[in-house]
Amino acid sequence: MKFKKNILCIGAGYVGGPTMAVIAAKCPDLKVNVVDVNAERIQAWNSDRLPIFEPGLLDVVREARGRNLSFSTDIAAGIREADIIFVSVNTPTKTFGHGAGMASDLQYWEKTAYEIVAHSDRAKIIVEKSTLPVRTAEAMERILQENKKGLRFEVVSNPEFLAEGTAVKDLLEPDRVLIGSRQTEEGRKAAEEIVGIFARWVPGDRIITTNLWSAELSKLVANAFLAQRISSINSISALCEKTGADVSEISYAVGSDRRIGPRFLSASIGFGGSCFKKDILNLVYIARSYGLAEVADYWQAVIRMNEYQQDRFVQTIIREMFHTVVGKKIALLGFAFKADTGDTRESPGIYVARKLLEERAILAISDPQALDNARRDLAGLAGEVDYAADPYRAADGAQALAVITEWRDFQALDYEKVFASMRKPAFVFDGRNILDHRRLFEIGFNVYPLGKPSLTHFA
């Protein structure tokens, strides 16, 4: 079959894989090829054991794979064939040199740009999908235009707003699709091509076109605003614990104001995930590099509050367990950075586990999807950690349960049975406020919710 256009995506990760699967499913007349340097990942995409856990994804992949969706490691051939190239490689925070811990590490992006130049023999549209600092498109354009073949590449920014765990739904029914381009004739034409792809299933009024820098910056700002809401409510949870107010009641009361809205107001042990912290750090770095110290400090505080919240959770555990956890078994319920994903990047679970191990607690970690990642995250740390798929095994002989991730599975446990198997006095620290605290208290637990009065049997 002859396809209308060849689309390539470089980088088969959390963003590239699902996005391309949905494009292929929705546009059978486009050929979609996804390439990656990681052969193991590609092999997984070609199997029924996909490399990432996302509800509904396997169905979408199966619909298109073999028809107009392929996964391969042949990057050069992929580039040669492509009319449009989405770049979706990782852009982690730099761990070295200038801007370490703040700026994005652009080495993968840059390498990709050189590869595109090396293997292209005609003009192509390059679509930035990876979250990138503002004005990266400009830098990339320079690399791409500096080719001796006289080829012109138009760079378009199409930041991804999907959230993990709901990736397929977010892609099928996005609040908006954002496409930024140069405001030249060629730039607008390139943007129109990309609009044409999404317009197959996204209503026109949800496709926003902007200039390049606005698109790049909007992505950082959207994530910064979402993270800011979480830090705001988390800061209030600390105050609630001191005053006897209930943070859930406050979230409800405040979120009922339609100007504020109810979402992203759940107090937690802190936000994780690959985007929020990285994007805010990026924003902070950019603001600082333009001499805007007040702007940088303002956003930096969102991260500071998130670190404070994670630490507060650990300090509560230690304080309430009589100021020592040495030799005590603590079961961590969950390790993923949120429910419905196996991803543990920046998960507060990592911080909590590390701190408790430093305090010489014994850990048992249970998570329906994230145990392999948890093992990798904690590899090399001194101390004893049991990874237990079965939460009852994790709780057996433990003195405390600490809820890290809001998996529904944890709400459905038989807590009478759990209590019976634990050492006494038994504690629950609910870092997500998902359990029935009164009932747990009645069973005999000493219960420490987040931002609510504790329920204890101590005199």
Ligand code: UDX
């Ligand atoms: C986020 C953005 O939502 C998405 O638009 C962007 O493309 C990528 O970053 P993601 O990181 O997948 O998506 O997860 P999200 O659902 O936003 O949750 C981020 C973190 O915030 C999680 O750790 C979650 O548990 C936490 N969170 C979320 C809270 O602590 N409280 C809330 O009320 C909501």
Ligand code: ADP
């Ligand atoms: P994201 O969450 O942004 O999708 P991931 O880390 O999940 O990030 O995925 C990025 C993918 O990009 C990884 O699978 C990585 O192997 C791949 N990658 C990085 N550099 C290159 C490159 N030069 N060519 C092809 N793939 C690359």
